[in-house]
């Protein structure tokens with residue numbers, strides 16, 4: 176009889192590869208199907224935030240990637256005359272999450288690190304050259320139907336399936352989810368270069384050139400990589416716009432061919448869309464399969480990493496029988512409103528950049544120049560019912576990552592488990608039933624290890640979910656026991 180995998184992941188892009196690593200760290204047997212024989216080698220994402228780095232730390236590649244990150248100093252918005260409209264400086268030292276809030280990176284480096292870690296694991300089987308075409312689920316598992324490159328049929332079974340199969344997701348279509356368009360799409364040229372020795376000095380960070388005659392974005396990538404994004408205007412021909420003899424004249428105020436090596440230039444359609452549902456029984460979608468955002472905030476890949484860590488702990492509890500599979504409904508409830516806020520924010524700042532009406536652009540400039548504008552990142556709260564903790568403003572927000580005794584980062588100590596931080600001496604009052612519930616949830620109890628952090632929150636107890644979001648806080652023993660009772664686990668028999 177063929178093996179039934181715990182989880183099959185469709186698509187070996189960053190979302191799929193991160194999920195494979197997270198599940199592998201939980202001891203799950205995973206199958207990954209990828210249609211292409213090789214990874215996509217060219218740059219896409221150039222910015223990764225501190226929360227996403229923390230997910231990659233949990234996936235086991237934080238330190239590998241750390242050496243490849245660059246400082247992302249700021250994003251500046253300029254009017255057509257070079258006057259600063261908005262400044263968005265970023266801290267250059269790690270924040271409370273243990274990572275810098277903004278980092279420059281090269282997406283193929285990230286995918287390579289994730290895939291290299293998996294290559295050493297006996298728990299994960301990666302099958303390239305297989306295109307998923309069908310899914311058939313019953314009460315026990317899902318049968319996956321795929322096609323080899325030669326057109327041969329291929330089948331496998333898995334208890335859960337996650338479609339990380341990108342913007343044109345087959346899995347999304349197979350679960351009957353519709354894409355809701357959140358804002359009109361835009362066409363932009365994306366041109367990636369590597370600076371040659373002797374290249375002229377270029378700006379630090381990202382500059383949004385808000386010129387109504389032709390909006391541009393300049394991005395300082397990792398190492399010597401530099402990107403320009405150029406908005407297409409009515410009358411521009413997307414079929415020829417990315418040809419080198421068109422690209423260089425567009426960028427002549429910054430570079431000429433002797434300064435740079437063109438890595439690729441392509442016209443992308445920047446989309447804003449979200450799938451109507453992200454789960455059908457044993458099948459889920461994540462990453463670009465579930466949502467797409469224009470890259471003005473550098474959040475598409477970050478949002479996909481947020482999806483997969485949210486799914487990883489919930490699937491693990493459902494597989495072990497520690498939680499009802501209904502727990503998986505909270506995935507869409509929590510993250511759909513969350514990512515929708517990021518997409519709205521990307522479109523808000525995209526609206527400043529992409530204004531081509533000279534009068535409206537002038538009004539925008541006057542408004543922004545009249546008082547200094549400094550942007551800060553949004554930090555949305557998770558949606559959903561949050562297990563009755565919604566009235567607690569901390570629940571559903573991102574927790575800090577304290578440094579624990581022995582100079583250890585909390586996430587490294589806790590792994591993909593609930594962290595229960597309690598002030599010194601507090602856990603002695605917990606009842607046996609409370610301890611049993613913590614055991615079933617696989618929670619790691621840390622007593623007296625982060626008293627300073629708890630003091631800043633005004634709490635005696637803090638429960639942090641495996642995806643680094645706050646489950647809830649408590650000040651008294653009764654509140655703490657009620658909080659632990661609310662953990663989404665069922666005590667009793669489990670099938671491991």
Ligand SMILES: Cc1cc2nc3c(=O)[nH]c(=O)nc-3n(C[C@H](O)[C@H](O)[C@H](O)COP(=O)(O)OP(=O)(O)OC[C@H]3O[C@@H](n4cnc5c(N)ncnc54)[C@H](O)[C@@H]3O)c2cc1C
Pocket residue numbers: 185186187188189190191208209210211219220221222223282305306307308339340341342343344345365443461462463464470472473474475476477478479
């Ligand atoms: C120009 C640009 C700039 C960007 N900048 C940023 C940024 O700065 N920061 C950021 O966070 N994000 C950014 N993004 C977004 C980011 O690149 C994407 O969100 C990310 O690559 C999506 O990852 P994914 O794993 O969901 O999908 P993908 O990377 O698209 O991977 C999907 C995989 O599924 C495979 N697949 C598809 N269908 C099947 C099938 N039927 N069977 C088997 N395999 C299948 C595909 O071959 C592919 O390998 C940018 C994107 C672009 C285009």
